[in-house]
Amino acid sequence: MKNLLQFIMQHSCLLLFILLEVLAFLLISTNQSYSRSTILTSSNQLIADVNATGDDIVSYFRLRKDNEQLSEQISRLQEQVQSLENALEPLKENADTTAYKYAHLNYQVIPAKVIDLSTDQEHNYLTLNKGKRDSIEVGMGVVCSQGVVGVVSRVNERFALVVPLIHTGINQSARIKKNGQIGFTSWQGHDYRHINLAEIARHIMVEEGDSVITSGLTSTFPEGIMIGVVEKARLDEGDSYYNIRMRLTTDFRKLHYVQVLRNTAKNEIDELMVDE
Amino acid sequence: MNNTLKHIIRLIVLLLLQGLLINNLHFLGVFHPYIYILCLLFLPSSLPRWVELLIGAAVGLVMDAICSTAGVHMAACVAVSYFRPLMISRLVQDVNRIGSQICSSTLGDWQFTTxxxxxxxxxxxxxMLLEAWSVAHLGWLIMSILLSSLMTFVLVFLYDRTQR
Known part of the structure; x- marks a missing residue:
């Protein structure tokens, strides 16, 4: 017993070192999945507050650019409204448009601002300035004017943590617009501009420049939101699936304003699942 | 007392600088300098080693919270805090001679650089290894580690010059 105590006293530093390292590795291994603990992420209240203050200061320097972006978006929307109205005109008289309307009414849009983001890690994340009190919940989809951004993974009262498409642990159901084929996205790391599309079988025609959109199979996103454009589709001999690399339409490094999508019919859909 | 205050202020300034500015700059996607490690490098050598280890763990945890990388910075900072005193006693024959201040003027240029x-x-x-949690892009990773270390080293070197 005396010897043991002596040993511990002699090597107390080494033992403390080992203890702390074991603790650190425990933390790392429990946080490998994308649902990380709230205290140790940037959705931590204190850290988020500091980040929000930093963002407040920086956003003054960005006002000009934001204004340009907003006015650009407005003009694009106006154009869209105009063309849609033109298209609607001949339909008004005879067609039953209610079905079309309902399909689109299921989503409520909550605007939010990105106050912190990373693009250089394998497990990237972004923090939004809206949380539970703005009725944001875990699992909601996040989009921006250019396309899909990611999925909410953590919320507290005032902030939300979003796992973006450029995270090695997230796969999003996706559809090739041209032929309706369904696959899923997967990110390999490092390159925040590109993402892969998996599970597209070899008999399907895929060409450079094909648009890839959300599939609408999950309640997170409605169908038809842009994800990316096919840049390279390789098919090696013996492969049963394509190797598809696409360019993301969302520029994650310039993200500033995003929209959180709240599926108002989600509960009803979930209820059906439970009854089955 | 004055010195303790200086260390604390330097730590806070470095953590804010790292979290708010440097982590948001993207130097070609390869450079990720972590200059907050400077506050661990310059800790006085008169600190008991267990205190230094605990300081290292705490600084690492705060950085983890800022970067959303639970445990990664903690592991690295604890390792630095453990090996730094060992290295100092290796590099300098008579530790008592140098006093508690650690910088190039007390250690010597060559010793401090090493x-x-x-x-x-x-x-x-x-x-970077723990953050990536894989060695899939090993070449890229090694390049990133070397270039980032170089950048941090230059910044530490410049800071050390201002202390003379």
Whole structure:
């Protein structure tokens, strides 16, 4: 017993070192999945507050650019409204448009601002300035004017943590617009501009420049939101699936304003699942 | 007392600088300097070693919270805090002679360069390997570690010059 105590006293530093390292590795291994603990992420209240203050200061320097972006978006929307109205005109008289309307009414849009983001890690994340009190919940989809951004993974009262498409642990159901084929996205790391599309079988025609959109199979996103454009589709001999690399339409490094999508019919859909 | 205050203020300034500015700059996607390690490098050598370890763990945890990388920075900082005193006693024959201040004027230019160089590479290697949690892009990873370490080292070197 005396010897043991002596040993511990002699090597107390080494033992403390080992203890702390074991603790650190425990933390790392429990946080490998994308649902990380709230205290140790940037959705931590204190850290988020500091980040929000930093963002407040920086956003003054960005006002000009934001204004340009907003006015650009407005003009694009106006154009869209105009063309849609033109298209609607001949339909008004005879067609039953209610079905079309309902399909689109299921989503409520909550605007939010990105106050912190990373693009250089394998497990990237972004923090939004809206949380539970703005009725944001875990699992909601996040989009921006250019396309899909990611999925909410953590919320507290005032902030939300979003796992973006450029995270090695997230796969999003996706559809090739041209032929309706369904696959899923997967990110390999490092390159925040590109993402892969998996599970597209070899008999399907895929060409450079094909648009890839959300599939609408999950309640997170409605169908038809842009994800990316096919840049390279390789098919090696013996492969049963394509190797598809696409360019993301969302520029994650310039993200500033995003929209959180709240599926108002989600509960009803979930209820059906439970009854089955 | 005055010195303790200086260390604390330097720590807070470095953590804010790292979290708010440097983490948001993207130097070609390869450079990720972690200059907050400077506050661990310059800790007085008169600190008991267990205190230094605990300081290292705490600084690492705060950085983890800022970067959303639970445990990664903690592991790296604890390693730095453990090996730094060992290296100092290796590099300097008579530890009592140098006093508690650690910088190039007390350690000597060559000794300080070796100490900070090795500590920075150790820290950056651990952070980037653990963050990636794979060796899939090994070449890219090694390049990133070396270039980032170099950048941190230059910044530490410049800071050390201002202290003379």
């Amino acid at each position: 100490l900070s160089g090795i500590m920075i590479i150790l820290h950056h290697t651990l952070v």
